[in-house]
Amino acid sequence: MQPVPIRRVGPLKVSGVATAQVLLLVPVVVVLVLVVVSSVLTVVWVGILLLLAVLPLGRLIANAHRRMAATVLGEPVPAPYLPVPPGPLLGLRARALDPATWRDLLWMLWAMTGGFVLSFLVFLLMVAVVTLPLWWYAAVPLMRARSWVDRAILSPGRTEALERRVHDLTASRAVVVDHSAAELRRIERDLHDxxxxxxxxxxxxxxxxxxxxxxxxxxxxxxxxxxxxxxxxxxxxxxxxxxxxHPPVLADRGLTGAVSALALDMAVPVELALDVPDRLPAPVESAVYFAVAECLANTAKHARANQSWVTLHHDGRVLRAEVGDDGHGGADLRGGSGLPGVAARLAAFDGILSVSSPVGGPTVVSWEVPCAPSA
CATH class of the missing domain: 1.10.287 (Helix Hairpins)
Structure with a gap:
């Protein structure tokens, strides 16, 4: 789902952020110095032990400043870290080779110099009574200037974003290929038997x-x-x-008609809210249709629900869908093959699927797929 924007704040709030950044100067300096010293001492085991403790601490501090920059700018500042494998030595190696770690060190140099000057200036303007009018008008621009630099350094760069995109596409393609091979085996088995x-x-x-x-x-x-x-x-x-x-009803009546036909076949009442164009790209229609079919089948087989609903909405760029029921809950995206298969099918189109199913219900499966209407 799209992240919810954070509301922009006024002088008092940004001054609180500036105060926190001033107080965090000492941890930033200590971490940077320890990283440098530990790197020199890696020729002996002491340096490796220090890095095992210092690098995670550096990420905690950088993440805290990401949250503060997000508060000032009114929009999320994502962390660009790569996944860390289990195990201390493997984790240390992954952090050391992660470009985001080096960006954190570069940011610490900025936070100790120009960033600290801006935050300390806002702090002084706030505590000095005679400068309160200047503080009222200058606090937000000064802190936004610092936050822009923080975001530029601490957020994923264009190269990192492209590398992550390639990694995600490679992984999703492998999953889709495996899923397609499994589908071919299923069709062969169904025809044979x-x-x-x-x-x-x-x-x-x-x-x-x-x-x-x-x-x-x-x-x-x-x-x-x-x-x-x-x-x-x-x-x-x-x-x-x-x-x-490929269901004939999907080819004849489009996604809306096909989903309506699925709802009519359900023993559980299904409430429909379908707001999509007459035709979407055929592969996307097929993926979304089978996603809805799998979710409704799970409702019929496992949920013991009294009511279900399907919502489809297309805003011109993204198709958003939700399938839910009032059953007993407990659905898990990591279990079985149904929902993971749906997620893999949608991932081929940059789709994102999420599941909310606490024990006791309700179960809500939602996803979004970027796509444009077919001409």
Whole structure:
């Protein structure tokens, strides 16, 4: 979901932030000095032990200043850190090789010099009575200037953002490829166990009927009737397989009609709020349709719910969806294969899925997918 913007604040609030930054000067200096000393001492084990403690502390301080910059600027300042693997030595190596760690050290130099001057100036203007009018008008611009620099240094750079984007796309592509391979295996299994076996039975029955036409016409007629019934069953199973690949109702009626058809088949009442264009890109429609179908199937099988709802809204750039129920809750994105499969399918389109399902309910599965309406 889109982050909720933080409200901008006035002189009194930014002065509190400035005071906190002035007080945090000593920890910033201590951490920077310890990092330098520890790096020199890495030739012995003492330096490694110091870095194990100092680098996480440096991130705590940098994150505190990110939050303060977000408070002043009125918008989030994300942390660009890469995931840290378990284990002290692996974690130390990951932090040392993370470009964000070096950005933190660069920021500490700024925080000790120009950043401290701006924050201390705001603090002085606030505590000196004769400068209160100047403080009232200058506090916010001064602190916004510092926060802009803090954000520029502490936020992900363009290169880091692109690298992370490539990493995320590579991971999502691998998941989608695995999911596609699993889908192909499922289709092959469904065809082998269902229509293929029935069509073989039809062929056998027709062959036997052909042999019995002259000697026992009644038995031949019975075999033909059985073959007709078996072929009808095979046709229905083929339709089910095709529907699992790309539902005909989706191609004929679009996403709104297809989701409405899903709701009609539910035993639990489903409230619909569908506000989407007539047509979206076909791959996105298919992914969202199967996401809704999986969520409603989970509701029917596991939730013991009395009511369910589906919300789809497209604002011209992003399709946002929500499927919920008033059941007993307990759904987990990490368990089973249904919701993780949905997340993998949506990730191929930069989709983001989240699950809220406390014990006792309700369960709400929401996601958003960037897409433009089809012409």
């Amino acid at each position: 269902g229509p293929q076996a029935r069509l073989a039975a039809v062929s056998l029955s027709l062959g036997l009927a052909d042999d019995l036409f002259d000697s026992d016409p009644d038995a031949a007629r019975k075999l033909i009737n059985e073959a007709r019934g078996t072929s009808s069953t095979a046709l229905g199973e083929l339709r089910d397989v095709v529907r699992g690949i």
